[in-house]
Amino acid sequence: DVVLTQSPLSLPVTLGQPASISCRSSQSLVYSDGITYLTWFQQRPGQSPRRLIYKVSNRDSGVPDRFSGSGSGTDFTLKISRVEAEDVGVYYCMQGTRWPLTFGQGTRLEIK
Amino acid sequence: EVQLLESGGALVQPGGSLRLSCVASGFTFNNYAMGWVRQAPGKGLEWVSDISGNGGNTFYADSVRGRFTISRDNSKNTLYLQMNSLRVEDTAVYYCAKEAGSEAYGHLDSWGQGTLVTVSS
Numbered sequence: 001d002v003v004l005t006q007s008p009l010s011l012p013v014t015l016g017q018p019a020s021i022s023c024r025s026s027q028s029l030v031y032s033d034g035i036t037y038l039t040w041f042q043q044r045p046g047q048s049p050r051r052l053i054y055k056v057s058n059r060d061s062g063v064p065d066r067f068s069g070s071g072s073g074t075d076f077t078l079k080i081s082r083v084e085a086e087d088v089g090v091y092y093c094m095q096g097t098r099w100p101l102t103f104g105q106g107t108r109l110e111i112k
Numbered sequence: 113e114v115q116l117l118e119s120g121g122a123l124v125q126p127g128g129s130l131r132l133s134c135v136a137s138g139f140t141f142n143n144y145a146m147g148w149v150r151q152a153p154g155k156g157l158e159w160v161s162d163i164s165g166n167g168g169n170t171f172y173a174d175s176v177r178g179r180f181t182i183s184r185d186n187s188k189n190t191l192y193l194q195m196n197s198l199r200v201e202d203t204a205v206y207y208c209a210k211e212a213g214s215e216a217y218g219h220l221d222s223w224g225q226g227t228l229v230t231v232s233s
Contacts, residue, residue, distance in 0.1 A: 037219075039218070039219065039220070041157070043157075048207060048223040048224065048226055049207070049220075050223070051219075051223075054219060090156075094157070094159075096217060096220075099171055100159055100172075100173050101159040102159065103156060103157045103158065104156075
């Protein structure tokens, strides 16, 4: 199975400051069609997960542009340019390139 | 607007069975694969199963293969998860999620609110 390793697992951030989460894969996530199926989800406290970013860097509708995704192959990053209070929660990366679908352990973002 | 509404979660004894349902609205159900993802209390997300838009292809995590069965009734816009031989470690909130196309997997672009399954004696 593809193992996704996120770091850090806990991320205290001051409001208005940037934040960055890493997701490293045990295998390349480039599919045979040339597309990399790496997705980022946000789970706010008490809520269901919400997709933020798909195919590495594409923002979902309604996602603020302070969220961005980047990376290639096995190394990926989710960045928040300026953290706001509503960004508190747990962030997960997920790969959809190989069965079974797998998630990272999650990174808990909190306000310092 | 996509809406997914799960139901069927309950307290069940180890070895028991349960069927979860997920009623979908806001999109043409049979045009999209669907999946189930679970989250044990205080833990991370774990993919459970996916099914193609026409129901002809199914996929399972090793942890549930042979015990769980995913299915769908496109005439009722409903996704199911039949869970047999339940174990304590199956205790979790179960979410249904929509995929990006009939045979497009690993996208999970919309999620329901989840239903809690508790396996305990």
